[in-house]
Amino acid sequence: MKEISAERLEIQQKIKEKIRTENSIVKQKPLAFVETYGCALNENDSEKLCGMLEDMGYGFCDRADAADLVIFNTCAVRENAELKVLGNLGKLKPVKKERPDLLIGVCGCMMQQAHIKEQIQKKYKHIDMVFGTHALYKFPEILDSARMGQKVFSTEDSEGEIAEGLSVKRESFPLAKVSVMFGCNNFCSYCIVPYVRGRERSRSPENILAEVSALAKEGFKEVMLLGQNVNSYGNDLAGDGTSFAQLLKDVAKIDGIERIRFMTSHPKDISDELIDAIASEPKVCKQLHLPVQSGSDKVLHDMNRKYTRSEYLSKVEAVRKKVPDIVLSTDIIVGFPTETNEDFEDTISLLREVRFDTVYSFIYSPRVGTPAAKMPMALDEKEIHQNFEKMLSVQNEISREKNEAYPGSIQKVLVEGLSKTNPEFVTGRTDGGKIVNMKGNEELTGEIVEARITDCKTWSLTGEIIQR
């Protein structure tokens, strides 16, 4: 895969230095507010935006109306998130009127859609910068133009290039997100991702390993390798045979990195080699997110998922055979256009059969330009909501029962920091990704401790540290 050339990145570097110098002579450090919507890949993009902002001499604040620069990094996967962004942009109109020097930018997947671009251009004239996912590396140039009073629209389609070496500001110590590939080739009929993030582009193994090695030197203990479908990692790398399973093994060789997680895996592409890597490599966490989306063959066909219910179940069986203690999670879409109540019951029976630890469930959201958006709806809104509620209650019971197996066991927990709800507690995760709350202080952050699990709830465990 072609990388953005050193010369083009050099230009951005020079602009960053120029803005940094300008910001260093003003009395007060300008403040940026960056809000992220959507998936972990988007969060990783925001970490890069914040890294560039820090390089340019910006500080950060947690309120849009208190900032000198506001950036919304958007998601196009569901309509609700889009409406929220548009609402937040609208709220900034009077703020901009009062403070014309406030700069407002909006970026990410939403901005790669023609109808949204048009809407922003027509109705949100107070926005200074609009840029898509492919223009992220050009952010210093975009910001510089906006600072000089120009409106910027940079939403060109992907040139199939990857920008390496961008600064990243991570707030997630001891965990770090590392994108290993971008885009998707699968065209599930409901999904906008292939249209807004482009085709699959894998980073080279050397660049990924260099990034993880640098993270290990900074003291990070866990990396989450990210891609829309990590199982097809490397398929687009001409002449390089590194598979995702091999990449996992190579990352595991890096001293200092204790845990490796990854997401997302398309069930049709999960290979025996990957299952073997999870089973045999101690640093690869025994956790797998395997989105099924529906338990009905008819709906899976209409979703263009390219597997059947029984093929999915065989994959789960193969994983559980080699990794019996695997913690499994999945995604479910309720109310896909062709889903009838009978199809929905197939999903319920699949949940009962597999007994996932966690299910991330969503009500279907039509996305302009996708094939599913043109399909007539089999169920009305009321029925879809009733089904959604039923699914939550079935799965909550299963999740709770799964967690009830933990009290009394000893778990290795990587402490992630103080609990957000109780300052006397720290929170961390087991190897399988279960959240554990334990009495302790901030100094434990980044340590893997042994904890005896004393209690459980539907979504978390409680434990006591028995060994540091």
Ligand code: SF4
């Ligand atoms: S695999 Fe399907 S659902 Fe996932 S990003 Fe690609 S098109 Fe979307």
